[in-house]
Structures are given as C-alpha cells and as structure tokens.
Amino acid sequence: MIRKGHCASKPLSATLRLLALATAVCAAPIAAYASADDVASLYGPQPPADATYLRVLNLSTLTAKVSLPSGARPVDLGPGAATALDVVRPGTSLQVKVDALAPVLQAGSAPVAGPDTVGATITLAIEHTEAGAWRAVPIAAPAASTDALRAQLRLFNFAEGCDGKVALERTGAQSGAPVVFEHVAPRHALARSINPVAATLVAICGDAVSAPLALPRLAAGQSYSLFLSGPASRPVLRGVLDTLDWPRGAR
Template sequence: MKRISLGKSKVAGAMAAAVAATALLSAGMAHAAADDVASLYGPQPPADASYLRVLNASSQAVRVALAGSEAPQTLAPGAVTRFSVLTQGTPARVTVDGKVLADAAGSATTANATPRAGDAVTVALRHDTKGWHATRIVGRYERVDGLKATLRAFNFASGCSAKIGVDGNGPTVFALVAAGAQDARAINPVSAKLVGQCGAAASAALPLPTLAAGDSYSLFVTGDAAKPVLSGARDALAWPPATN
C-alpha cells in the first residue's frame, strides 16, 4: 500500500482551516443565541430606569398622560396602563384631563416625586366633588422567581387590611396587605378565582388568567373597608417607545 503524505505545510494549512471553520461556527452559534435572547425578551429598558403606571379606581373614564414611554390614553373605570419607562431623574408625572395631577392633600410634589432606579410606581386615581386625587404605592420592578409566575397585590382600599384568597373558602394567597402597601409572591401556574376581603366584607370573584412561568400579574384592592373591589392586570412595559 502506498502511503500518502500531506507534508508539514499542508498539515498546518489544514489545521488552520479547521480552526477558522470552528471559530466561524462558534461565532454563528453565539449570534443565533443572541438572536434567540432578543426574540425572547425584546429590547430592554436602560438599567437605571424607573417605572410608572396608572390605575383608574374611579367610576368614570379619564384621559391620562404619563411621563416616559407610554402614550396618552383614555382609561375606562378599573383599567390600568402599561408601565411607562422613565429615564434616570425623570419625575413620575401624571397628567389627568389636561392637568398635572396633585395628591389628595393638594401637593403636586408627592404625586410626582422622582423615583429611584428600579422603582415601580403605581398611581390609583379616584374622583369626587373636589376633582381627581391620587394614591401611589411604590415597589420594585423585578420578578420574584423566573421559574414561576409572579403575583403582586396592591391595597388602595382605605381603612382596610386586605386578605386575598381563593374563592369558596379556598387557600389564602395574601394573608395581610396593609392599606397603602403591596406584597408579592411566586406561584405555580394555576386556574383560580380570587376574592379580596376587608374583614367580613368580600369583593366579587376575579378569575385569574392563564399565567406561565415568568409572567407577572398584579391584583388591586380598591373601594373601601365596607365594599372592597378586586381587579387585576398583567404587568406590561411600554417598551420600546412608539415611534411616529
């Protein structure tokens, strides 16, 4: 049998070509992985951003405009905006029916204070004979457990320490959320109807939507201690900003 020899130069050339091909393959795989991440998570806001959304806790529609990335819109009773993304140093300003919102005490500074990086501000609007008023609860924009769904509870009901549980004397989901406070927990994706309670007074049942691992959903207790109302919405970002 005749032995075939490539020679040192040919062997070296073949090895260099193999290394180059491997590098190209690795770069292609890395690029594909980056594309997969981008398609899964989408464009991300700045790391030092904060977040702002508005809940219409009144019985009438309202026109709102938020600082940041969310577009002006008309909110129906019980509706909530997406989280508007605020760049660092931007006040959490909310305009209601063309007027910059003041809090219930008449001070524009409280309702429109500048949040810290990573803060998520939820502003609930109420209306009475004196006009629109705001109550705000500040939390953090983060998932409790990426392998489960995140459930958040916000208590805007005055004079109420809220309990949220499964309808029909089922398990308690949130044992106690003080007025003006929030809580969060991770849950396995389930189908359930939830009820908010202020002492013996209970809200109508609210069906949870189908939640997958990584999803985030907020529950809002509004009304008052005598007549609590439970509503909910998926947590969504207004990002990237819409372009004209």
C-alpha cells in the same frame, strides 16, 4: 469518535473520509455562540436598567384623559382600567396629568424618578372627588427578583381601613380557603412567586368578601398585578397583566 468542540487527530485516509463531518462538528460551537445574540433578540429591546415603572389605575366611574411622564399622547382611560407601565428615566418628573390637570397627590409620593425608585413599580390610583377634582393615591412596589420558572403576583391595597387579604375562592368556606396574600396594609404592596396555573381569587376585608376574579393562566416569567379597592365593607378586586410601553409607542 469526535466529541463536540474537539477535533481529534486521525490517520490521513480517515481524515480524508471524515473531513466534512469533522468540519461541521468543530464548527458547531461557533454556530452556537453566533446564535446567542439571535436568541437575545427574541425578547426584543429591553428597558434601561435604571428605569422606574409608572402606571395609572382609574378607580372612578368616569373616563379620564391621562398624560404619562414619557410624553406620549394622552390615553383615554375607562373606569376600572389601567395603563401599561410607563418607563421613566432618572431625573424625570413622575407627575401625571388627568384631563390636562395635575391631580392632588397624597404625601409620600416621589416627585422625580431617581436612585430610590429604580426598578420600582408605582401604581397611581385616581378618583374623582365630589368637588370635581382628581385625587391620586400612589403605591410603590419595590424591585423584585424574577424567577424564570415561575410567575410573579403582586397585590396593591388601595382599600382604606382594610387589612388586605386575598385567597382562592371557596364557596361557603372563605375562612378555610388557601391564602395567597394576607395582612397587606392600606397603601402598601406585596409580591410573591406562584406556579403558572389558573385560579379564581377573592379579596377579604374582615367579614366582607369581593366578587371573584379569574386569574389567567400565567406563563413562567410573567407578572400580574392585583388591585384591592373600595370601602372595607365592599371590597373590589381587579387585576391586569403587567405590560411595558416599551419601546415607546410600540403598543
């Protein structure tokens, strides 16, 4: 018997009869190696390893014209919407412009992509102030290892004064509902791996519960972000599938 990857010796008569089969079997590993690059191409062009990921979340009731660091054309971002993740290289400014003006950033945001931000996902939430200016609050989620067999879920807490908690919806029994995230401080993010199942979630701030959010059935290897916002007395939970604007202009 000829095993895969090994060409055994045979008498001359047997060799003549099995020549075609032996050639095919011995060539199989070569074909497998040749197709490895083709398999990699299924995933498309990958972003550079030193990239920082940046997106804008519009928490206002107005449509904003957002310009991202990549230099692509401005995006009209509606209320409650988020941009795709912009891929930012080291040394590039992380400044975002809204309606052609730079919003007022909160302290603690990195001005330039660099070693400290590599792999991080920065979500910049913008709000329109009573004075007519745009205010921005950044939250950075550190780079996390991925599990090809599970999906990743992340929570970004933009709700001031809320000890962020997210649980599975359970009518009339929120206190006993299975918890997905808890004790996520304002302006912080937390991530966890989950099985790729569909679910309905609610955010909880003290005794206040948000409207339910239906989580899509995520595929293994996908990442989904939850955004907790609003006052602690009226929390709002939004979500978006994490998608990259890469290669540039592909979306």
